[in-house]
Amino acid sequence: MMASLLDKKHRDRNGKFIVEGVHLLQEALQAGAHVDTVVFDSERGIPDELQDLLQEASCELVETTHAVIAKCTGTDTPPPVFGVVSKFALDASALFASNSFVVVLDGVRDPGNVGTIIRSADAAGADAVILGRGCVDLYNPKTVRSTMGSLFHLPIIESDLSTLLPEAKSHGIRLVGTSLQATSTCYSYDWRGPVWMLLGNESNGLSAESLRLVDDHVIIPMRGGSESLNVAMAGTVLLYEAMRQRHYT
Known part of the structure; x- marks a missing residue:
């Protein structure tokens, strides 16, 4: 067995x-x-x-x-x-708590990326991580190893985003995604309220369904020659800027 x-x-x-x-x-x-x-x-x-x-x-x-x-x-x-x-029992209580800060993964399929994002979310003090449909299985051995134990430190919930995201909006939570067309950088955006940070698939970004629900878009500025960051690196940059604003200003 x-x-x-x-x-x-x-x-x-x-x-x-x-x-x-x-x-x-x-x-x-x-x-x-x-x-x-x-x-x-x-x-x-x-x-x-x-x-x-x-x-x-x-x-x-x-x-x-x-x-x-x-x-x-x-x-x-x-x-x-x-x-x-x-496996963990579903505990959604942290999702809609006052001033909640939650990371939402939409179709992130690489176990190393998912594990790294969970580890960064833990380090930055996020309240929870949500894995939408299309994400790699949380309990995949590679995912578990990549979390380095952080999956035991905060709630991680596998759920259907088509029902969960509208529920978050009904609680006054702002949904934030990244976009190359965004006018706000991740440093000028105000992360201090109740926010869910959405991170999309490695190749295609957020699904069309999730994009329709996003309230605000931000861009991670780049001064060098790199065109992009992978989703785990981008998520870590956003998480640490949110932590800085929420706890160190």
Whole structure:
């Protein structure tokens, strides 16, 4: 069953996903995530960094071989340990909180980009991240690894943007996207109110449906010869400018 969790349909069916390596397991256990099973290499034993955390946890410990761990994980070099973790329960309470600041991903398909944006959103103090339809699965092993544990630090919600974005607007939240035709730069725009920041697909940007709902557009100015930033880099620039305005002015 554990190896099957590398496949989305089995993750969906079982409501569980794989967390690989010492650091991610530490983050999961420290955050109080529901870790069902921890599997470790019999030759190396339970890593020292996890000993105390596992004494306090109520998860099953399974000792196995390096070959079995390699089959159950998605990395070229298998980790010494991995965990089977229950998917998160939907918690939308942070989305419409007073002065909420939320990152919305619309069709972002690369797991590295999604993981990096979640990590940046965590670092910049965003209230939540929303993954709309068309985004890569949050529980894809590459996505999970790319978050470096940040998926355990803030609410991440997979939802249908066609219903969620209009609901945000009904709560007085402004929807902000990027555009090369925008007259406001990300530095002149006022990020201090309730804002949802929309980031679109790597090739095509925001969907037409999302674009129709966007209230404001901003542009990231560039002084050098580069034509563009990838979505994770652009999102990080916007997140840190929003953090600066909201917390450091």
